[in-house]
Structure formats: structure tokens, C-alpha cells
Amino acid sequence: MLVYNSHGVTEGRTMAIEIRHDVPVKQLLFDPHNPRLPELLGKNQTEIFRFLVSEIGIQDVLQSIAASGMIEGDPVIAREAEGKTKAGSDEGKRYYVIEGNRRLAALKLLNGERIGDGQEEPALPNLAPAAANTVQKLTIQLGWPETDIDAYLGYKHVTATREWPPEAKARFVIDRVKGDFSTNTLSDFAKRLGTTPPTLRRWIVAYLALKQAQTKGLFDPQEAPAKRYFGTFYTLLGSQEVQKFLGLKSDPVAENPVPKDKLPELAEFISWVIGTKKKVPVVNSRKQQELDAVLSSPSALRHFRSRRDLDAALLYTEFNAREISDKLLSAAYGIEECLPKLFDVRKDPNVVGAIGALDVAYQKMKRNTEEPQNAKA
Numbered sequence: 001m002l003v004y005n006s007h008g009v010t011e012g013r014t015m016a017i018e019i020r021h022d023v024p025v026k027q028l029l030f031d032p033h034n035p036r037l038p039e040l041l042g043k044n045q046t047e048i049f050r051f052l053v054s055e056i057g058i059q060d061v062l063q064s065i066a067a068s069g070m071i072e073g074d075p076v077i078a079r080e081a082e083g084k085t086k087a088g089s090d091e092g093k094r095y096y097v098i099e100g101n102r103r104l105a106a107l108k109l110l111n112g113e114r115i116g117d118g119q120e121e122p123a124l125p126n127l128a129p130a131a132a133n134t135v136q137k138l139t140i141q142l143g144w145p146e147t148d149i150d151a152y153l154g155y156k157h158v159t160a161t162r163e164w165p166p167e168a169k170a171r172f173v174i175d176r177v178k179g180d181f182s183t184n185t186l187s188d189f190a191k192r193l194g195t196t197p198p199t200l201r202r203w204i205v206a207y208l209a210l211k212q213a214q215t216k217g218l219f220d221p222q223e224a225p226a227k228r229y230f231g232t233f234y235t236l237l238g239s240q241e242v243q244k245f246l247g248l249k250s251d252p253v254a255e256n257p258v259p260k261d262k263l264p265e266l267a268e269f270i271s272w273v274i275g276t277k278k279k280v281p282v283v284n285s286r287k288q289q290e291l292d293a294v295l296s297s298p299s300a301l302r303h304f305r306s307r308r309d310l311d312a313a314l315l316y317t318e319f320n321a322r323e324i325s326d327k328l329l330s331a332a333y334g335i336e337e338c339l340p341k342l343f344d345v346r347k348d349p350n351v352v353g354a355i356g357a358l359d360v361a362y363q364k365m366k367r368n369t370e371e372p373q374n375a376k377a
Contacts, residue, residue: 017144022137023095025107029081031096035157035172036164038227049115052105053122055227062106066125069134070107074156076100077149078140095140098149099156110135150176167230170207173200181253201250205257206234209248209266212256218267223276235285236273241292245269268305282308293317 032043036056041047052058077099097104114121127135144152153172157164164172177185181204183197190200210233213219236242243249246269247262258266272291275281283291290310294300297317304313335358345351 018142021139023140025111027094029096030101031098035168046117050117058102058105061102063125065106066127069131076140077144107135166234170203205250206237209257213266219270224274225277229274232273232285241295245295
């Protein structure tokens with residue numbers, strides 16, 4: 001197992017990395033292949049800059065660097081950018097920052113660079129005099145082998161405290177296994193990332209299922225009412241009832257994990273948990289248990305499909321029957337506890353009123369449990 005110190009060096013393996021000091025921040029570019037970036041996001045630097053600032057967030061890094069300067073801690077890993085960045089000009093070598101994009105965004109802002117997309121620019125903290133000399137140039141590391149970059153990014157963002165969201169984890173893995181979802185490949189990759197094969201499969205299957213829906217015209221990410229929808233989809237997809245509903249199998253992993261005859265169900269599921277701008281989602285990750293109960297009950301599922309009301313559909317499930325029985329038993333136990341002292345307070349107006357309300361509730365319960373007359377024929 002590789003162990004990383006604060007400078008990115010792996011203990012137990014010597015890497016032929018090149019360290020370049022005093023690289024001007026203006027020569028550093030955001031990585032267009034950053035797994036954090038949504039697929040729909042354009043790959044130009046301005047759009048990436050805006051996404052890092054407004055969606056991922058850099059305020060903590062910005063405040064820290066402005067107050068204390070750029071501290072040489074975690075490595076800034078980069079690769080050389082090919083060709084010229086502007087037609088007809090050569091501004092010297094430029095580098096894509098593979099690891100350290102949030103820090104790069106903060107440094108660019110503190111150096112006076114603006115996002116420049118016409119939207120509101122972020123407010124900047126005051127730059128401490130002692131920090132000013134540390135934000136213009138940066139030390140970067142070049143020449144990391146791809147396998148070591150994968151392992152380091154996995155260690156830092158997939159399994160450690162600075163985690164990427166599930167969608168970024170899935171894209172990170174899929175981009176690197178190159179379509180080879182064999183058990184051996186995924187097991188090896190899981191070890192490199194410090195995770196388990198079942199967890200790795202869950203990331204991949206959820207991502208592939210959405211890609212399959214998109215390819216079949218069942219899902220349009222641009223129509224999703226919220227930008228961060230993958231987490232809910234991924235979480236709910238882990239349920240056995242949902243997997244049964246979709247005919248989903250995670251082992252072996254297939255490029256199209258949902259069977260052809262279950263594509264209508266996939267479209268329904270996406271409609272319920274992601275929705276569209278015109279039809280909002282009706283299930284979130286906190287409703288996993290309720291959704292499972294509805295999916296396991298044919299009558300409840302029919303109601304849910306027609307009304308898109310999960311709570312109402314629960315009335316047709318055993319889940320609701322258990323809840324009702326628990327409440328009735330609780331009421332019965334409460335009455336039993338009152339009986340030993342009831343005679344002494346039988347004439348109290350509040351007690352008389354409570355007994356009356358109980359009698360009314362009991363009569364209603366009888367009427368609601370009797371067979372309708374026409375049903376007895």
C-alpha cells in the first residue's frame with residue numbers, strides 16, 4: 001500500500017517526479033478533466049473557474065491563503081499543456097493543474113484575476129502583507145505516473161476526508177478502467193482506492209444507469225431541476241427493492257445495467273427521484289423505507305404511479321398497516337393504564353369529555369372496519 005506524506009512522496013516507492021519552483025500563477029490552468037466537473041460543463045477556463053468558485057466553493061481556501069499565505073503542504077500536481085493557449089502567441093509553457101484546482105482558483109483571484117463571465121465577481125478578503133509574496137508563484141510537481149496519480153487522488157478525494165461527491169467518484173473510476181468492468185479489474189482498482197469492490201460497483205452502476213437513460217432519451221440532465229441530483233439517485237439505487245424494480249444487477253457490471261424491458265421503469269424511477277423542471281421529484285433519500293414499501297406492494301405502486309404521492313400510496317401498503325396497528329395498540333395500552341383510577345375521577349368534566357371522544361372514535365373505527373353491504377353479496 002502506498003503512503004503519502006505532505007509533499008506527495010510515496011513512502012515505499014521512489015517516483016521520478018520533477019519539482020519546479022516559482023511558476024507564475026498566470027501560467028497555470030484548471031484541469032478540464034477534473035472529475036468534480038459536471039459533464040455538461042464546458043471545458044473552457046472561464047466556465048471551470050466559475051464552477052469552482054460558485055458551485056464547489058473556495059471560500060475556506062481563499063480566507064486561509066489571504067491570511068497566512070500559500071503554505072507548501074499538499075502537492076500541486078500538474079502536467080504540461082500542449083500547444084499555445086492563444087492563437088498567434090506564445091506566453092511560455094503552461095501547465096494543467098491536476099491536483100490543487102481550488103487553491104489555484106483562490107490564487108488567481110488574489111492576484112487580481114477575475115472570472116470575467118459577466119456574473120457577479122466574488123468578494124475578496126484583505127491580503128495580509130506577509131502573504132502577498134506567496135501568492136504570485138507556486139511550486140508544482142510534474143511527471144507523476146498515471147497509476148500514482150490515480151492512487152493519490154483516490155486516497156485524498158475518494159476515501160479520505162476531502163471527499164468528492166459520488167458522481168465525481170464514479171466518473172473518476174469509469175474514466176480509468178476504460179470499459180473493463182471485470183471482477184479482477186474492479187478488485188484491483190478498489191484496492192488502489194482503499195475501498196471495497198461492492199462500493200465501487202455501486203458508484204459505477206449508478207453512473208452507467210443514468211448514462212443509459214440519457215442515451216435512450218429517457219433523461220436530460222439539462223432538464224433536471226437541481227444540479228446535484230446524482231447523490232439521491234445513487235443512494236436510492238442501493239435498495240434491494242429498487243434494484244428488483246429495475247431488474248438491476250451490479251455483478252457483473254454491464255455497460256447498460258438496466259435490462260431493455262425495464263427501461264420504462266427506469267424512466268419512472270428517474271422521474272420520481274430527479275424529476276424535471278416541469279415535474280418536480282417526489283422522493284428523496286430520506287424516503288428510502290417508504291419507497292421500498294410502495295414498490296413491494298402492487299396496489300400501492302399503482303396508486304403511486306397515477307398520483308405521484310408517496311404518502312398517499314403508503315395507505316395501500318403493509319407498511320401503513322404496521323403503523324396503524326402500533327397506534328391502536330398504544331391507545332389500548334394507554335386506556336388499560338387509566339382503568340384502575342377511572343372510577344374515582346369518573347365525574348370529572350375533562351374525563352367525561354375524553355370518554356365521549358373515545359366512544360366517538362370507537363364508533364368510527366367500527367364503521368371503517370365493517371364490510372360494505374354490497375360487498376357481502
